[in-house]
Amino acid sequence: MTAVATTPRFKANVHEALTDVRLQGAMTFARNFAGRRAAAAERLPEFEALRDSARAIKDHTLAHLDLYLEAYERKVVESGGHVHFAEDAEAARKIVVGLCKGLGAKSVTKGKSMISEEIGLNAAIEAAGIEAVETDLGEYIIQLRHETPSHIIAPAIHVTARDVEQDFRKAHRELPPERDLSRPEQLLGEARGVLRAKFLAADAGITGANFLIAETGASVIVTNEGNGDLTQILPRAHIVIASIEKIVPTLEDAAQLLRVLARSATGQDASVYTTFSTGPRRAGDPDGPSEYHVVLLDNGRSAMLGGEFEDMLRCIRCGACMNHCPVYQAVGGHAYGWVYPGPMGAVLTPSLIGVAEGGQLPNASTFCGRCEEVCPVRIPLPKMMRHWREREFARGLSPAPQRFGLGAWAFFAARPALYRFATGLAARALHLAGRRKGRFASAPLAGGWTRYRDLAAPQGATFQSRWRAKNGAVK
Amino acid sequence: MTMNAVEGAGPRPRRVGLFVTCLVDIMRPTVGFAAVKLLEDAGCTVVVPAQTCCGQPAYNSGDRATAARLARQAITAFEDCDHVVVPSGSCGGMLIRHYPELFAGEPEMAAKAERFASKTHELVSFLTDVLGVERVTVRFDGTVAYHDSCSSLRELGVKAQPRRLLASVEGLSLVELDEAETCCGFGGLFAAKYGELSNAIVSRKADDIRKAAAGTVLAGDLGCLLNIAGKLQRAGSAVEARHVAEVLAGMADGPAIGEPQKGAGR
Incomplete structure (x- = not known):
């Protein structure tokens, strides 16, 4: 286990999120991503073809993942680096903490990494008496706030500039209290100044990876702040932590995927920095780490290969699905209760922590399908959420009232004559009860509906009974 | 003066089965009669086979067996129709996109579901895309x-x-x-x-x-x-x-x- 999941309390989390005025204000910003993605896709005539190609690259890689992992490992070793395979979160934490201890590290800097969040790495590093400093601005902010990311590419999207000002005043006590932090660029400047010292003092730098290239042994990160570069170049050691499905066969494949990644994520044609790192510093290199390690995490992923959730391993973590999700837009990422929010999280979370813990998430979807519509690697997210519901149903985990209600409905629906009789009766009764106003403000057994909206009354006799009265039973 | 609300329809009468949907059946029959009028004005012969629910609530709740049972029932009920028309995109999606997925292990039933799906249309797109209706x-x-x-x-x-x-x-x-x-x-x-x-x-x-x-x-x-x-x-x-x-x-x-x-x- 890793970060503690509050996913079973999803409904309570939703209530908290919807009544949090500050959060609701901050979330309006998240909606801007959708328009930017649409504009970026519009600007590139071959965007849809690129999505097909991106899907094909990932499918091919997943079908031969063992081969490409071995090829990647060989290349990393050839370039002077080390590869460590971690079966689960605990193994990964041990490896990374062991490496840091081996370096005698007092302080490590970190580029943004969702794998780090998944395995709860910061707590483990700090438990070993080593300072861990997040260097992505959003990650730095939530680290100060002792929070987790609420979005996979914009971790502090739930935080307002005013919150950040307060956090900085509390954390940066060495700076003059009368300083002006009213503008975002002042906040940025202050973070930059504070982090510069941390970059220079770090003994190791830990980054994630957007892609690992089997052909060259390189890891690729994209950032908009350049913090990843300073994290991986300045310290004595660079430790890459990535999950196994980040592998792609060739440099060309990575380049193709990069073309859909930023466009789908932020609507940029490309992220500001795209950085390749291959092994430690070579003789003659002006800079770079003297040690290079890659920790490859499985944590349940290999079990997804060959099964009905394999498509999920195509995910390149762009965040487009959550940016376009009406549920995510309403409640933000923390309500999902674990590391990965939004539609991708609703599919991945039960895979990684089990359907008993994570089963709420794939249920909490209207199946509007917008996530699948924008996914750069065309993951059929609603279909996979439905697969989780099927597993829940098969294991008897779905809530009893739902099972009972559906069972009763199915009983009538499978008996057309009885169905016509029962619905005819119900429609007429409800019509009579509701005809004065045409609708109900409350109704028995419909509290989930009428607590928030009126319920229209039926028009009277059903369509089928009126039709039969007019045309006879045959037609 | 013409009584037809729809112009531009083809001459051949088609036997169209109206899948009215449970919500329209129970809550708002007017929608069903509006669909019938649009289809008849466009020259179709409309029939309404005895029907219940398409099975979508069961399907989306993870109960595939019930969904498949109701799908079988619907496919059989509309067997002798040239087309099935449904005044709902959601039920339409179930009939057209999801019915064929329900019978993965049964080739004969899967083929039937495919045929059913290919003759089934959402109401408005049926009028425009199949019947060529351009205006009302x-x-x-x-x-x-x-x-x-x-x-x-x-x-x-x-x-x-x-x-x-x-x-x-x-x-x-x-x-x-x-x-x-x-x-x-x-x-x-x-x-x-x-x-x-x-x-x-x-x-x-x-x-x-x-x-x-x-x-x-x-x-x-x-x-x-x-x-x-x-x-x-x-x-x-x-x-x-x-x-x-x-x-x-x-x-x-x-x-x-x-x-x-x-x-x-x-």
């Missing part, structure tokens, strides 16, 4: 906004078709919502199971509709419409909600969704 000759005075139901839009590609026909309605002016393609938060059982969340989503939809300053909101799915109408009414809005077929068939003179009959027992 009806009148509706007012400003309307059209909400794209998620299934119509994303599972069946219905977007331009209703707008094209609405543009031919005399007296009607169509305004676009800022977020016409954003879900209304209905999602079938989702609306009841996650009421608070559903409410947050439909509240945004209602705001968007009010902002558009339309007198009427239309859609092709009664589920979305019950949700949207219920929210607008709870919020005290005067915007009315109707199924698009009611307007296209010239049958929008009765009470809108959730509105009382004029002079109903007071």
